Amino acid sequence: MSYRRRRSTRIRPYTFTGGRTRSRHPLMVQTLVSVADPMASPPRNMMPESRDIYELCREARSVAEVSAELKIPLGVTQVLLSDLADQGIVFIHPTITGHSPSENQVLERALRGLERLFQ
Amino acid sequence: MVSNDSSSDANMKVSTKIVIAGGFGAGKTTLVGSVSEIPPVTTEAIMTAASNDVDDTSATPNKTTTTVAMDFGRITIDQQLIMYMFGTPGQSRFWFMWDDLVRGAVGAVVVVDCNRLAESFDAVDYFENKQIPYVVALNRFDGQLAYTVDQVREALEIPESVPVIDFDARDRRSSGRVLVTMLEYAMASGKRDAELVG
Numbered sequence: 001m002s003y004r005r006r007r008s009t010r011i012r013p014y015t016f017t018g019g020r021t022r023s024r025h026p027l028m029v030q031t032l033v034s035v036a037d038p039m040a041s042p043p044r045n046m047m048p049e050s051r052d053i054y055e056l057c058r059e060a061r062s063v064a065e066v067s068a069e070l071k072i073p074l075g076v077t078q079v080l081l082s083d084l085a086d087q088g089i090v091f092i093h094p095t096i097t098g099h100s101p102s103e104n105q106v107l108e109r110a111l112r113g114l115e116r117l118f119q
Numbered sequence: 120m121v122s123n124d125s126s127s128d129a130n131m132k133v134s135t136k137i138v139i140a141g142g143f144g145a146g147k148t149t150l151v152g153s154v155s156e157i158p159p160v161t162t163e164a165i166m167t168a169a170s171n172d173v174d175d176t177s178a179t180p181n182k183t184t185t186t187v188a189m190d191f192g193r194i195t196i197d198q199q200l201i202m203y204m205f206g207t208p209g210q211s212r213f214w215f216m217w218d219d220l221v222r223g224a225v226g227a228v229v230v231v232d233c234n235r236l237a238e239s240f241d242a243v244d245y246f247e248n249k250q251i252p253y254v255v256a257l258n259r260f261d262g263q264l265a266y267t268v269d270q271v272r273e274a275l276e277i278p279e280s281v282p283v284i285d286f287d288a289r290d291r292r293s294s295g296r297v298l299v300t301m302l303e304y305a306m307a308s309g310k311r312d313a314e315l316v317g
Binding site: 062073101115 | 131132133134135136154160161162163191193194196197200201202203205219220222223224225226291292294295296298299302303305306309
């Protein structure tokens with residue numbers, strides 16, 4: 001566990017992402033991710049980083065929270081999550097961007113929520 | 120935006136994002152801390168970009184990389200809706216990472232320190248150019264504003280349609296009202312082309 005805390009990981013993360021720096025899924029910093037089946041045990045042969053992500057995401061977390069909590073740089077977190085999503089292990093939740101009229105109801109809910117919290 | 124369909128309804132939590140921008144020391148992190156239900160969290164991003172800066176690139180000779188820290192906070196609106204606030208890195212040399220940070224944001228708040236108005240130009244220009252809805256929030260700090268709202272609007276050339284408000288970043292309710300103003304404004308201007316932000 002402790003080796004990840006060293007600051008010498010500048011190159012290494014990209015070796016276990018196979019050099020990829022872009023993920024194929026719409027994983028923005030605010031996008032929530034969670035394991036597809038919270039009750040299942042993690043698949044075997046996972047990389048330690050992916051296993052940590054798996055355990056953390058038994059409850060929905062944002063990409064940024066995963067990165068911060070596990071001290072994995074954001075770009076690496078995105079790639080690892082993307083791979084887990086490809087394998088159907090991790091579910092990527094919808095992200096409300098306000099760019100579609102179908103999201104208006106959710107934004108109304110957000111507005112009412114903020115008004116309630118900060119009245 | 121759903122990438123696989125293996126979730127149950129109970130799992131359908133969704134999230135949204137507001138970007139908090141502004142000059143270095145204007146009060147971005149203070150605002151985030153005032154409204155967030157968790158202490159502002161810092162995460163590190165290793166960014167690769169055609170930056171002209173002098174960060175150490177010896178480890179990756181073909182790329183320019185830099186590590187930047189960014190702060191974020193969280194508000195649980197209800198069991199299924201989480202709102203995140205992300206502060207942009209204050210130093211303008213981290214400009215190039217704004218696109219990643221801002222992507223998918225509902226809108227933005229530009230926090231302004233009236234004593235350092237010029238430091239807000241970058242942020243205002245950025246959101247204008249990207250046509251991302253933003254509001255300008257003048258941080259009162261110790262209760263004094265060096266300029267009036269109108270003076271700041273004129274100095275920063277803020278369009279009439281964009282809300283300019285004053286607030287106290289240390290105050291939870293005051294900061295929360297800024298978010299309310301921003302979201303109201305973003306929803307009102309929500310008729311804009313959905314494809315403008317990519």
